[in-house]
Amino acid sequence: MRAAESRNLEYAVKASFLYKFGDYVRWPLASFPSDTTPVVLCVVGDDPFGRTLDDATNGEHIGMHPITVRRSPAVVTESGCNILFTRGSAAQSVANVLKAVAGQPVLTITETIDEGPRGIINFAIRDNRVRFEIDEQTATTHQLEISSKLLSLAVAVRRDMP
Numbered sequence: 532m533r534a535a536e537s538r539n540l541e542y543a544v545k546a547s548f549l550y551k552f553g554d555y556v557r558w559p560l561a562s563f564p565s566d567t568t569p570v571v572l573c574v575v576g577d578d579p580f581g582r583t584l585d586d587a588t589n590g591e592h593i594g595m596h597p598i599t600v601r602r603s604p605a606v607v608t609e610s611g612c613n614i615l616f617t618r619g620s621a622a623q624s625v626a627n628v629l630k631a632v633a634g635q636p637v638l639t640i641t642e643t644i645d646e647g648p649r650g651i652i653n654f655a656i657r658d659n660r661v662r663f664e665i666d667e668q669t670a671t672t673h674q675l676e677i678s679s680k681l682l683s684l685a686v687a688v689r690r691d692m693p
Contacts (some may be wrong), residue, residue: 542579544661545654546587549616549640553593555681559674562613562636573612575628576620578602604620606631615670616640636674651675656687658687662686
């Protein structure tokens, strides 16, 4: 498989994971004023998905909540995002995106491959497959509860206090 095809497949898999993670997360009740309030999935900074994410989420729901995709070069504390994917950009680094929503009920997702800052969920490529790590402690500080089913699928889970 050529590099471009491999990359497209990688981001198609990640796009599917992004919204499916939501089925395994419990947000505070105030996050969704009604049963049909949309889940807002934000891509902040560089967007590696393009139409792939829109196609993957089209007509999908998390529980009864329809999914709305939003893209933005940067984010602020009151972002309105429930799920936020970032790999940073010239406008805002990954660290600054994560800092902007720290403590908010936002499921942050990154794809850091080095020792840089990571979201609650961080994509990792292991044995040429898309895998993920979970920082359960940070999820708790974001007022989110991660299902034990999702935790069991992670290649690594951080549970201890820093």
